[in-house]
Structure formats: structure tokens, C-alpha cells
Amino acid sequence: MSKSPNFLIPALGGTALVLGAAxxxxxxxxxxxxxxxxxxxxxxxxxxxxxATEKARAEAARAAELEQQVAEIQAVASGGLIAEPAPxxxxxxxxxxxxxxxxxxxxxxxxxxxxxxxxxxxGDVWTGxxxxxxxxxxxxxxxxxxxxxxxxxxxxxxxxxxKDPVKTVGSYWPYLSTVWDYVHRSMPFGGAGTLTNDETYAxxxxxxxxxxxxxxxxxxxxxxxxxxxxxxxxxxVVDDRAQTEYAEWRTEPCMENCKDEVEITMRSVxxxxxxxxxxxxxxxxxxxxDDLPSFTADGPSFIPAAAPKPIEAPxxxxxxxxxxxxDAMLKHGEKxxxxxxxxxxxxxxxxxxxxxxxxxxxxxxxxxxEGFKYSNGFAEANAEGKTWTPxxxxxxxxxxKTYMKGTxxxxxxxxxxxxxxxxxxxxxxxxx
Amino acid sequence: xxxxxKPSRRAFLRGSAAVAAGSVAGAASASGPDPLITELQDWxxxxxxxxxxxxxxxxxxxxxxxVRRNVEWLTASPISSINFTPIHALxxxxxxQGCAFERHHSGAIELSKPDYRLMINGLVDQPLVFTYDDLxxxxxxxxxxxxxxxxxxxxxxxxxxxxxxxxxxxxxxxxEYTGVPLRTLLKEAGADISSDKWVYVEGxxxxxxxxxxxxxxxxxxxxxxxxxxxxxxxxxHGYPVRLVVPGWEGNMWVKWLRRIEVTDMAVESRxxxxxYTDVLEDGTAxxxxxEMDAKxxxxxxxxxxxxxxxxxPLVVSGLAWSGHGKITRVDVSKDGGITWETARLGKQGDTKxxxxxxxxxxxxxxxxxxxxxxxxxxxxxxxxxEQLREQRGENSVYHNNCIQxxxxxxxxxxxxxxxx
Numbered sequence: 001m002s003k004s005p006n007f008l009i010p011a012l013g014g015t016a017l018v019l020g021a022a023x024x025x026x027x028x029x030x031x032x033x034x035x036x037x038x039x040x041x042x043x044x045x046x047x048x049x050x051x052a053t054e055k056a057r058a059e060a061a062r063a064a065e066l067e068q069q070v071a072e073i074q075a076v077a078s079g080g081l082i083a084e085p086a087p088x089x090x091x092x093x094x095x096x097x098x099x100x101x102x103x104x105x106x107x108x109x110x111x112x113x114x115x116x117x118x119x120x121x122x123g124d125v126w127t128g129x130x131x132x133x134x135x136x137x138x139x140x141x142x143x144x145x146x147x148x149x150x151x152x153x154x155x156x157x158x159x160x161x162x163k164d165p166v167k168t169v170g171s172y173w174p175y176l177s178t179v180w181d182y183v184h185r186s187m188p189f190g191g192a193g194t195l196t197n198d199e200t201y202a203x204x205x206x207x208x209x210x211x212x213x214x215x216x217x218x219x220x221x222x223x224x225x226x227x228x229x230x231x232x233x234x235x236x237v238v239d240d241r242a243q244t245e246y247a248e249w250r251t252e253p254c255m256e257n258c259k260d261e262v263e264i265t266m267r268s269v270x271x272x273x274x275x276x277x278x279x280x281x282x283x284x285x286x287x288x289x290d291d292l293p294s295f296t297a298d299g300p301s302f303i304p305a306a307a308p309k310p311i312e313a314p315x316x317x318x319x320x321x322x323x324x325x326x327d328a329m330l331k332h333g334e335k336x337x338x339x340x341x342x343x344x345x346x347x348x349x350x351x352x353x354x355x356x357x358x359x360x361x362x363x364x365x366x367x368x369x370e371g372f373k374y375s376n377g378f379a380e381a382n383a384e385g386k387t388w389t390p391x392x393x394x395x396x397x398x399x400x401k402t403y404m405k406g407t408x409x410x411x412x413x414x415x416x417x418x419x420x421x422x423x424x425x426x427x428x429x430x431x432x
Numbered sequence: 433x434x435x436x437x438k439p440s441r442r443a444f445l446r447g448s449a450a451v452a453a454g455s456v457a458g459a460a461s462a463s464g465p466d467p468l469i470t471e472l473q474d475w476x477x478x479x480x481x482x483x484x485x486x487x488x489x490x491x492x493x494x495x496x497x498x499v500r501r502n503v504e505w506l507t508a509s510p511i512s513s514i515n516f517t518p519i520h521a522l523x524x525x526x527x528x529q530g531c532a533f534e535r536h537h538s539g540a541i542e543l544s545k546p547d548y549r550l551m552i553n554g555l556v557d558q559p560l561v562f563t564y565d566d567l568x569x570x571x572x573x574x575x576x577x578x579x580x581x582x583x584x585x586x587x588x589x590x591x592x593x594x595x596x597x598x599x600x601x602x603x604x605x606x607x608e609y610t611g612v613p614l615r616t617l618l619k620e621a622g623a624d625i626s627s628d629k630w631v632y633v634e635g636x637x638x639x640x641x642x643x644x645x646x647x648x649x650x651x652x653x654x655x656x657x658x659x660x661x662x663x664x665x666x667x668x669h670g671y672p673v674r675l676v677v678p679g680w681e682g683n684m685w686v687k688w689l690r691r692i693e694v695t696d697m698a699v700e701s702r703x704x705x706x707x708y709t710d711v712l713e714d715g716t717a718x719x720x721x722x723e724m725d726a727k728x729x730x731x732x733x734x735x736x737x738x739x740x741x742x743x744x745p746l747v748v749s750g751l752a753w754s755g756h757g758k759i760t761r762v763d764v765s766k767d768g769g770i771t772w773e774t775a776r777l778g779k780q781g782d783t784k785x786x787x788x789x790x791x792x793x794x795x796x797x798x799x800x801x802x803x804x805x806x807x808x809x810x811x812x813x814x815x816x817x818e819q820l821r822e823q824r825g826e827n828s829v830y831h832n833n834c835i836q837x838x839x840x841x842x843x844x845x846x847x848x849x850x851x852x
Contacts, residue, residue: 086571086612091619095566099551099559107691108553110632110642113700139508149508160715165827167706172717175700182702185640189512192538192638236709236719245725245823250811253763255772261852262768262801264839268595268848272503274736280501285595292839292849293799295767300799303842342509412510412539 111181115225118180122221123202125209131199132206135188138353139342144168144210148338154210157231170211174233176225180204190343190354262295277416326425333426336419339411346430355409360431361388362424377404393427394420490530498522500531503599506587511539512639514581516602519729519751520736525606525778525786526576529660532605534668535581535682537639537703543688545672550617550656554693555629557622564672567658570612570620575655575678576785578753580604580724582681582708582830588817589826592848597734600836600848604753606786609676611657614650614692623694625651632699633675636690643684644698645677649722653678653784656689679755679784680722681830683708713825724755726814727833728762728789728806739795739844746795748775752787754808759787761807766793768801768837768851769816775804800840801851817850 111117123131133142139150146152156166165172169179184200186192195203205220208228218224267289270282293300337346343354350357356369367374367382374382381404386392396403397420399413414420491498500515507513514535517527534540545564553559581603587593594600618625631650634642645654655676658665665671670687677684683703698704698720710718730750733739739746752759758780763772778788789804806814817834838846 086573086616088571088613088616088619091622093570093616093620095569095620096552096560096562099553099561103551103561104553104559107551107634108693110634110693110699110701112695112697114697149505160711160717160827161713163826165711165715167711169706173706175705178700178702178705181699186538186638186702189509189538190638192640235715236705236717239718239721239723241718241721241723241725245815246810246812249813249815249819251813253772253805253807253813255763257770258772259768259770259852262770263852264768264801264849265852266591266850267839268592268735270594272594272596272599272735274497274501274596274598276497278499278501280503280596280599282503282505282594287847295770295801297767297770299767303798306843339509 109181109185111177111184113175113177115177115222118177118222118225119197120222121197121201122219122224123198123200123205124219125202125205125214125216127198128202128204128206128209131195131202134353135191135195135199136203138345139189144207150342153207160232160235168211169207170213170231172232172235174230174236176204176208176228176230179207180225183207188354257297260296264289264292264294267292329422329425330429332418333422333424333429336414336423337426339414340423343409343411346427358427358430362390362393362428362431364388366392375404375406375408377406390424390428393424397423495521498531500533500602501598503594512537514583514603516598517605518598519602519604519731520597520734522731523749523788525751525782525788526661527605527607527786529607529663529666529669532607532666532669533581533603535603536637536668537641538637540668541637541688542667543636543672548672550673550690550692552617552621552623552692552694554632554695555624556618556694560621562617564658567612567656567673570616572610572612573655574608574610575653575676576606576608576782577676577678578604578606578724578784578786579676579682579685580727580753580755582683582721582724585727585832585834585836586829588834588836588848589821589828589832592850595735595848597729597731597836598736601729601731601751603682604751604786606753607660608662609655609657610659610662611655611676614654614656614675615652617656617692618650618694621694628696630695630698632691632693632695632701633684633686633689634691634693635670635686636688641683641686641703642699642701643686643704644695644701645684647694649677649680677722679724679757681708681724684722708830710824710828710830712828718828721831724753725831725833726752726754726756726759726806726808726812728752728759728804728814729836730764730802730804730838733802733840733844733846734838735846735848738846739840742844743795743797746793748791748793748802750775750789750804752777752789752804752806753785754806754810754812755784756812757783757809759806760809762787762789763805763807764789764791765803765805766800769803769835772805797842799842800838801849802838802840802846803835805835 109117132140132144136144139147140153141147144153145155151168152166153169156168156171159166159171173179180200183203184195184197187195201220205214205218208214208220209216209218211231213228213231220228267287268285271285273281273283275281291304293302293304295301340355344356344358345351345353346358350359352369352372356372356374364387365382366386366388367378397411397414400407400409400411414423498518498521500517502510502513502515504510515533517533518531522528522531548564550562550567551559552562584603585600588600614631615625618631623629625647627647629647631645631647632642633645634640655678656673657676658673660666660669665674670685670689673689675684675686675689704719708721710721712718728750730748731737732747732749748764750762752762759777762775762777764775765772773791775789775791778790780787814833814835820832820834837849837851839849840846
């Protein structure tokens, strides 16, 4: 960067020194004419200093201008890049090897909007319902209505201009190819890539049916794919910000008196606590807009009195009975289990999903649920006769991949001891 | 052991009394000698830890609060979720990898270099497979770029929601990437690089995140990157190889990049139709809104960074960036946009990278409505929330680059607010 602004410092500092010396002399009761002379001298020196300062300023400005030119020339020379661009041999490095047809077939499975890429196969609505209930309903609901925060897949028609649009396959997705491609490649969550082509056709047929887009005798295949009309196919425009927004917003902005008055119209809905152990807690903000000043160019309309320090609620006395403690623990455990519910079922009629069902898991031999295909690690633990105790469970759930190398369980782990204790209590409540 | 800590604690108490007295007087004057200076401190007497105590160092314990944080209720599962960079506590422009935000659609995966394969196929003369070692033999470049999630500030469309710049603006990071230009790899496979072609890129994780990039961009500045800030990418940022798509929304920066396909049309994948499209007020939606418009925010003071020193010299600091190029100017307002003054910019010259700005001011202790407004070298001026809503309504979710307002009260506490 430029060092030229430093020119100013000696010039201005010199003026101050001369002025300082002049005033020091004046204090020594010199004769009036001497003072006059000195005053004239001060004016002269001061004028010289000002002129020198101006000159230095002009020089600094010129230097900055030249530096800018140099930077611009350099930028142009390097194509706008800081570094010289990497050489480009135009495809003559000879690196890598030819991809084999089998490899391309395995990875290149995307489907284009016109249906190119769809494989052989087919699926009907009723088969689709069965496959959907087994693979998708734990998150998306039996009728594709969505569970908790998981995506809703059906309905929401004509809500896109509402305050809270419901964007589903039916109401929003413009291409059927996207549905097939995404289900086939990326679903189910925790078991991506495991659905057969026929299962995928069937699931997609069921999702269309749940959106009233096909009849119950519909069979989806490569042949019927183009028969389906997507509700929102014409609902998209290609990015037009350049015309609608940039043209309007590329103007010299206002710097002064841009508004007469500014009022605070809304305060943060949530206050966010950031505890030392990580994460965050959102708390509703009780504060009101009326308590705050409005602003004009003269500043705030008033300065609110300091908010009284919040009175700390006295710590609740430990009078809770053991029973309510247990209830609270189970409730908490139920909440924590939501992290597991995408892949595991527990309770009446629980079946294996992506993970084994968990009824009676406490005390049972590891890797012993019938009909579930375990990882090698759990198969070995089963052979050794290891059982699930609260300690083993806590260790596993804290760091699944460390505890059991090669486990298929795609779960990062529970960080908090209280969560681990609660999930153990919750699981234990389903038999042991 | 207890005795060891006594001097520091006394020092702290007396030290803070001195600070309080100083702020009342408006100038620094100690009420007595500071024991932190006059008394021998443990750290000045005993030895510290030796080398190799932590072969790969972590920040000192005093900084343990400077971490990524998520907002649990935003998503159904932490495996398909996002967290936020602690931008309130950082300065300069480079984001350390360990606290740079994460966004996964199916969790971060462990993919080793020996297991890594990158395929190029589609409209190419010769479909190719590269290993990690192959990539190391192509000429490479270094560039600093910001990566911003399209949903950054997305919660704020319907009004001030989350009280913290980490949460309103923390889906962003800025790193120096080392990688091979995508055009080099495309040419190596003899790709059809005519301008109506597309490059579809896809990740190796279970979500198989895939996006379509128009050929013009693919040939311009896109990098196939393997290093960030000088070291290997972190697992959560796509180790061993991710795509860097400068200035464009973070979702296109495909992590664990496994396949590059040249196509004759956009794939219209899930992430470029059902997600990452912007619903307008009339219910139609914009698609292919790839570029991140100019944006800025004051990181301090902010709700997580209150003013604790009272009146007097105050450093207002923030970040500005534009997906269109360089930041040329940032203005700051203390009265909610009535009056603006131009802030001092930190190091300039990087295109599509974060720029730091400062406004060094003398705070009189009166409440403020702090705002910042960025301009880029295309002349684009960061819009107000009102301007954005006029154009798009409130349901766009993505691409909210509005001017942010912090109300700072007389105690120096800042809050996320909206103004008329």
C-alpha cells in the first residue's frame, strides 16, 4: 500500500512546533513591536506550512492516483486475478484414465426433465403405498403429509402466494424427473441408493396419487412418465434480477437527510442464549417496541432509563418427588428420541426400519433383532454375547462410530450426559 | 493450588474497579497500582506447556465460546441441517476452518484420499476417472473467496427474528482455496465447451447433492479445490475435494465432489427446483438465482458483542461482500439511515471475497440505530428490507441481502430490530 499519506505528518507536526515555540516566546513579556514582529512571523510560517501541507496533499493524491493506475494495469494484465493463472495445456496433460462403461452406469443415474436417464421398470400406486409406508412414512407421514419438521410431500395447492406457502411435489415441483431422480438417488434418509427401480416408480406413483394428480390405477413407467402434468410446471421464471432490481439499485446512494424520522417497527422475536457447552437456546423476547425512541437527524427522541436488572427467580427447591423426576426424565428422553425416530421405531408394533426396532433393547444381546442385517461389528458383538447395558448404550450413543467401527448407524452422537441418561431411561421404559 | 489463583482474582476485582472509575472520569486514572503489574504472576514465574503438548493446536480455553452454533428448531435433524459461523467474534476476513459454518443434507462423511474418485462424463470425447493423486499433478491456483448459503439471513424475511449476527448472517465463510480450475479438467476430457452446454456436478455423500452450472461460469473461475487456508479441507467442508463456485450460492459448492457431467440442459435437480428457488409475492418463483448480491453487516457492536466500555472511542466493525466482484465502498449510519458516513475499508483487491470495514467513532453514550450499506464495483447498492420486499414479498426464503439494523441502547446493548 501507499506510504504517501505519511507526507502529511511531518508537515502538520512542523506547524505545531513552530506555533508552540511562538506562544512560548510571547509569554516572556517582550516589547509590543517584538510581539508584532513575531505575530507576523507566525502568520508567515503558518501560511508556509499550510502551503506545504497543501502541496504534500496534492502530491499524496497524485501518488495515490498513480498507484491506482498501476493496480488497474496489473489487474487487467492478470485477467482480474491476483495470481498469475495456472497454465492451460488445453487437455494435453494425459492424466487420469478412461472411465469404464460399468462405472459410468453406476454413477451416472441422474434423470433429465425430458425423461432421459429413466431406466426400465414400473410401479403402481398400491405397491407404492406399501413401499412408502415402509421406507418413507416415518418422516413424511403415511399420507405424505410430513412429520414434525420433515418435508410435506402432498397438498398445498394454490398456497404459493399465501403468507406461508406449502411447497410440495404437487404444489411446487415443476418436473417429475426431479422426484424420480431424488427418491432413487438420495432417499430414504439414512439408506440412500437402496431402492430398486420398480420401488422408485411405485413410490413416485404413490406421491402423485397422494397429490390427486393420478388415479388409483395409475402405473408409472418410462412410457407413462410424459403423461403426467406437473401442477406448477409454468410457475418459474429464470433469474430476472438484472432487469427488475439491479437497474433500479445501481444508483448513487443518499448520504444526508435521507429520511425525516426513523421508528423502530419490530424487535427481535427471539433472544438467543449461547451456552458454553455449544448450541443455542431461543427464548421469546418479551420487550415492546413502545419502550424505544424514534430517531431524527438530531438523534434519539429520548434516552430510555436503564432496564432494571432482571430479578433472578429463586432456585426451585428440591422438593420434587422421585416420580415427577422420572416423568421429566422420560419426557426428555422422548424428545431426544426424535433424533433417532427417522431410523428406529420403539413401542407397540415397532418394526425394523433403517435401524432395528428397539423394544426391549436394554439387556438384550447386541445385534440380535430378527430380520435386521447388522454391520460386521455388531455381528461380532452378537457372537461374543455382549449385551446392551445403560453404560454400553451411553458409550455407543455418545460416539457411535468410535464405539462400533463400521456401524451403519448414520448418527453423529449425543453430546450431553443428560440426553444420554434420558434416552436410556426412555428406552428402558419399553421393556428390558 | 487455591493460593495460586488468589492474586489473579484480587487483581481482577481491583482491575475492574479501576476501569469503572476511569469511565466515570472520562479519562484513564488508576485508583491504585494494578497487582497484575506489581505482583509476580504465576505465568511470569512458572513454566508453560512444552512444544508438542497439542500437536495440532486448538484455540486457548478462554476462546471456547467462539464456536459454530446451530438453532435446533430450524431443521428436523442435525444430519440435514446448518450451523452458523461466529462472525461476531472474528476480525480480519479469513474464516478459520474449525469455526466455519457447516451445511449438510445427509451428514458429513469420512471419505479418504485413497478412496476418492472423480469422474468426468457426458458430452466429452473421453470420459475420465481421476484419483486424488491425479488432481495433484494439474497446475493449480490460490484464491480467496466467500461462500455464503443462499438462505443466509433467510429467517429475517418476515421480520427481525434471531438476536445475534452469528444467527442472522453466520451462514458465510471466507477462505483461501487451492485447487485446479474446472476448465482444465473439462479440457482434459475433451468436453464440448460450447456456451449452451451445462456442467452438472454431484457429491459422493448420501444426499448426492447435484447442481447444474452453465458452461460460461464453469470455464470462468470455478475451482476443484482440495486445500483451504493452506491445509486440507475439513471433513465438514467436503474433504478431500470440493467445488468452489466464486460469488455463487453455497449449495453449488458441491462437497465430496465425485462426478462432473457435461449435459445439453440443466438437470433441474431437487436442489435447483424444490429448493434454492425464490418464491415471489404472486406465487411464481425465480430459478437459477445463483449470484449472491452485495451485502454487509456490522459484526461489532451487535447483540453478541455489546459495548462494555462506555462512552468514548468505539470501533464499529463489519463485513461486506459481493458475488458480482469487489466491494468499493461501505457506508455506516448511526441513526437508522437518515445520515450516512463512509467507513474505512480493510485490505481491498479480492474479488468475491469478504472485505472488512471499520468506522472509528467517538460514542457519546446515546442510543444508536446502526446500519451498514455495501456497494460493489458494478455500482450495485445494498437494498433496504423495504426495497427487497417491494420486489419479492416475504416468502423468498433465499437471497435476503437487506440492510441490517442493530438498536444499541445507552448501556451499549445491541438488539436486532426493524425500522421504518
